[in-house]
Amino acid sequence: MAVLRVRDFDIHLGYFTGVDQRRLVDLLRACLVQAPLVRPVTPRGTPMSVRMSAAGQFGWVSDRAGYRYEPVHPSGQPWPAIPDMLINMWHDLVPDARSPECCLINWYDATAKMGMHQDKDEADLSQPVVSVSLGDEALFRMGNQTRGGKTESVWLRSGDVVVMAGAARTTHHGIDRVRAQSATLLPKGGRINLTLRVVT
Numbered sequence: 403m404a405v406l407r408v409r410d411f412d413i414h415l416g417y418f419t420g421v422d423q424r425r426l427v428d429l430l431r432a433c434l435v436q437a438p439l440v441r442p443v444t445p446r447g448t449p450m451s452v453r454m455s456a457a458g459q460f461g462w463v464s465d466r467a468g469y470r471y472e473p474v475h476p477s478g479q480p481w482p483a484i485p486d487m488l489i490n491m492w493h494d495l496v497p498d499a500r501s502p503e504c505c506l507i508n509w510y511d512a513t514a515k516m517g518m519h520q521d522k523d524e525a526d527l528s529q530p531v532v533s534v535s536l537g538d539e540a541l542f543r544m545g546n547q548t549r550g551g552k553t554e555s556v557w558l559r560s561g562d563v564v565v566m567a568g569a570a571r572t573t574h575h576g577i578d579r580v581r582a583q584s585a586t587l588l589p590k591g592g593r594i595n596l597t598l599r600v601v602t
């Protein structure tokens with residue numbers, strides 16, 4: 403399988419086949435029945451454009467009280483288990499890492515985006531983040547350890563998996579835009595991004 407290396411990010415092109423992607427979407431739908439998507443607000447009260455849920459021991463939550471990992475969904479219910487397909491992918495791609503404790507589920511509609519950021523709310527930044535793209539294509543921008551500077555962008559397609567390890571783990575990155583109706587995986591369109599993380 404082809405691996406594209408851009409600025410320390412390893413992008414595994416087409417890691418999941420079409421059949422696997424459809425199976426994964428079915429498993430995620432079951433997760434979202436137990437832990438429905440919510441639209442988070444930033445600590446300042448601004449609604450984010452993505453909708454979020456999670457699976458695993460922890461989910462990442464943002465509200466007026468701040469950004470943090472929580473062991474339960476805002477409803478008070480525990481998060482569902484991370485599907486085995488994703489656990490197997492994790493151990494295949496990052497065999498030396500600890501087991502993932504969170505699979506963040508982000509749903510992007512055609513207008514959603516994610517500003518440049520670092521993922522730094524986890525206790526052990528030596529552990530990787532692995533990110534799965536499903537559905538519509540998205541323009542993924544990769545920057546630097548500090549804000550600003552030159553960047554490089556790549557269109558992520560359904561089934562692609564990005565490994566953020568080593569220097570890439572703390573590199574700024576974001577999603578500029580989603581290309582509407584560029585995939586048929588999700589009947590109503592949109593994009594699902596899964597990020598698996600070790601939290602503790």
Ligand code: MD6
Binds near residue numbers: 516540577597
């Ligand atoms: C992506 N996502 O959607 C990359 N980070 O391909 C992220 O970098 C990300 O979706 C933190 C929280 C949610 C995300």
Ligand code: FE
Binds near residue numbers: 519521575
């Ligand atoms: Fe991120």
